[in-house]
Each structure stands twice: as C-alpha cells, then as structure tokens.
Amino acid sequence: MASFGWKRKIGERVSKSAVQQFEAEAEKLEEEDGAGADEEVDWLHAIKRRREVLLDDCAAKSKRLKDEGALLAEEGRHWEAVKKWDEAIQLTPDNSQIYEMKSQVLTMLHEEFPAVKAAEMAVKFQPLWWQAWQTLGRAQLNLGEVDLAVRSFQTAIHLCPSESALWQEDLKWARTLQKQQLATKEKMRQEEETKTQILNAPELQQDYDFETDEVLAACVAIAERQTQYEELKRTAVVIDAEGNLQNVVSGEGSGGAVTPSEEKFVKARGL
Incomplete structure (x- = not known):
C-alpha cells in the first residue's frame, strides 16, 4: 500500500480566509487591551478624586473644630479649647494657626513647655508668620529661656518691622530680663568669691606678733x-516700673528675703 507523507512546510499556502480570521482576532485582542488600559487610568483618577474629597472633608471639619476651640477659649474654657484643637490637628497636622492658638492658651494655663512646643510647630509650618514668632518668644520667656526669646522677637521684628508692640513691649521686656539675668549672675559670682576669701583668708595663713598692729589689721x-558677704546675700536685682535695674537690700530681720513694694516694682510681665 502506498503511504502518504506530509512534506509541506508550516505556513506554506495558508488560505486567505485563515489569515483574515487571525488578523481579526489580533485586532480584537488589541482593542480589549486598550479598553483595559483606559479602565485602569479611570481607576487611578477615581482614587485621586476620592482622596481630594477626603482632604476637603478633613479641612472643613478641622476648621469647624478650630472655630469651636476659639469660642471656648473666649469663654475661658481653656482645656476644652485645647481638646478641640488637638482633634483639629489630627485632621490637619500642618495647620500653623491651630498650633499658635494652642500655644497662647497653654501659656495662660502655665503649661510652659507644651506651649513652647506648640509655638515651635507653628513656626515650623509657617516660618514667615511674625505672630507665630511672637507667640514663641512669649512662651520661651515664661519658660525662662530669655536668650531664645530675644532671638524669636528679633525674628518677628525682621518679618514685620512696622509692628511697634514688638519693639516697645516684647523685645524691650526680654532685653530687660536679659540684663537682670546677667546682673544676677555677676552678683552670685561676687558672693561666691567673697565667701571663698572668708573661708581662705590670707590673713589667717600668717603668724602674727600679738603685740603689734598686724593682728588688728587682719x-x-x-x-x-x-x-560685704552679708550685704551681697541680702541684695537682690529687681526691675522697677520703668524697666530699670536696681539693687535692693532688705531690712534687718527679713532673713535675706527682698519684698519690694508692689507700687514701685513689678515681678512679671503679663501677656
């Protein structure tokens, strides 16, 4: 029996209808891929749009909480105001105005360190806002960081030189306190030096002839x-109502405590 062998190469004499069918299927696949790509782009756009909507909602809610906190602060309900602002910060953590208001209220509550931290955040997110620097300087002043407060007030003046309160009140007061600190440190140095001279008096290191006047002089x-040491201990550096430094010595029997008249001297500056 004769055998039949397949000798033709693959692809040889392919029918025209088969080629057309293949091309049609290829075009269909390309269209489906293109449609899938378009659907992916739309999906990404939808996510982006959804994110924008969520951010808008957070901003609106944060503003509402900020305004509610401001009203509570005006009514004297300071801790409730701080709570509202903390909730607003959770929604908009880069809102410098909320940090600045929070710092003011914390200063009123004598929460010095948290007040400084809140003011630092306000300056961080809005470094060109002079009021944030002013609030930071006042918070630093309450914390006892006088040198840092002077720098903050100077920055605020650099940003807004026309604000007279920065010159005449904040910076002037901070510099006065700075002078007081220096004067107090100098007084303490003199006191310590005098105490050392008393304990290690050079006159006590010598041998004297008790029949001469050297013993009396020593x-x-x-x-x-x-x-001199007792006077230094009873002397305090204070600031009068005009902002001038004065050394005040307490009277006998006061135990070294200085109690200047409230009419003449002021102890602290109100914010």
Whole structure:
C-alpha cells in the first residue's frame, strides 16, 4: 500500500480566509487591551478624586473644630479649647494657626513647655508668620529661656518691622530680663568669691606678733569681707516700673528675703 507523507512546510499556502480570521482576532485582542488600559487610568483618577474629597472633608471639619476651640477659649474654657484643637490637628497636622492658638492658651494655663512646643510647630509650618514668632518668644520667656526669646522677637521684628508692640513691649521686656539675668549672675559670682576669701583668708595663713598692729589689721580685713558677704546675700536685682535695674537690700530681720513694694516694682510681665 502506498503511504502518504506530509512534506509541506508550516505556513506554506495558508488560505486567505485563515489569515483574515487571525488578523481579526489580533485586532480584537488589541482593542480589549486598550479598553483595559483606559479602565485602569479611570481607576487611578477615581482614587485621586476620592482622596481630594477626603482632604476637603478633613479641612472643613478641622476648621469647624478650630472655630469651636476659639469660642471656648473666649469663654475661658481653656482645656476644652485645647481638646478641640488637638482633634483639629489630627485632621490637619500642618495647620500653623491651630498650633499658635494652642500655644497662647497653654501659656495662660502655665503649661510652659507644651506651649513652647506648640509655638515651635507653628513656626515650623509657617516660618514667615511674625505672630507665630511672637507667640514663641512669649512662651520661651515664661519658660525662662530669655536668650531664645530675644532671638524669636528679633525674628518677628525682621518679618514685620512696622509692628511697634514688638519693639516697645516684647523685645524691650526680654532685653530687660536679659540684663537682670546677667546682673544676677555677676552678683552670685561676687558672693561666691567673697565667701571663698572668708573661708581662705590670707590673713589667717600668717603668724602674727600679738603685740603689734598686724593682728588688728587682719581682723579688720576679715570683718570687712564678712560684711560685704552679708550685704551681697541680702541684695537682690529687681526691675522697677520703668524697666530699670536696681539693687535692693532688705531690712534687718527679713532673713535675706527682698519684698519690694508692689507700687514701685513689678515681678512679671503679663501677656
């Protein structure tokens, strides 16, 4: 029996209808791929749009909480105001105005360190806002960081030199306190030095002839140092109503405590 062998190469003499069918299927696949790509682009756009809507909602809710906190602060309900602002910060953590208001209220509540931290955040997110620097300086002043407060007030003045309150009130007061700090440190240095001279008086290191006047002179010198030391202990550096520095010595029997008249001297500056 004769056998039949397939000798033709693959692809040879392919019918025209088969080619057309293949091309039609290829075009269909391309269209489906293109449609899928379009659907993917639409999906990404939908996500982006959804995110924008959520951000808008957060901003609106944060503004509402910020306004509610401001009303509570005006009514004197300070801790409730802080709570509202904390909720607003959770929604808009880069809102410098909320941090600035929170710092003001915390300063009123004598929460010095949290007030400084809140003001620092306000400056961080809006470094060109002079009022944030002013609030930071006042918070630093309450914390006792006088040098840092001076720098903050100077920055605020650089940003808004026309604001007279920064010159005449904040910076002037901070510089006065700075001078007081320096004067107090100098007084403490003199006091410590005088105390050391009393304990290690050079006159006590010598041998004297008790029949001469050297013993009397040595006793007088030691007594003068002792008097100077007692006066330094009873002296305090204070600021009068005009902002001038004065050394005030307390009267006898006061135990070294200085109690200047409230009419003449002021202890702290109200914000």
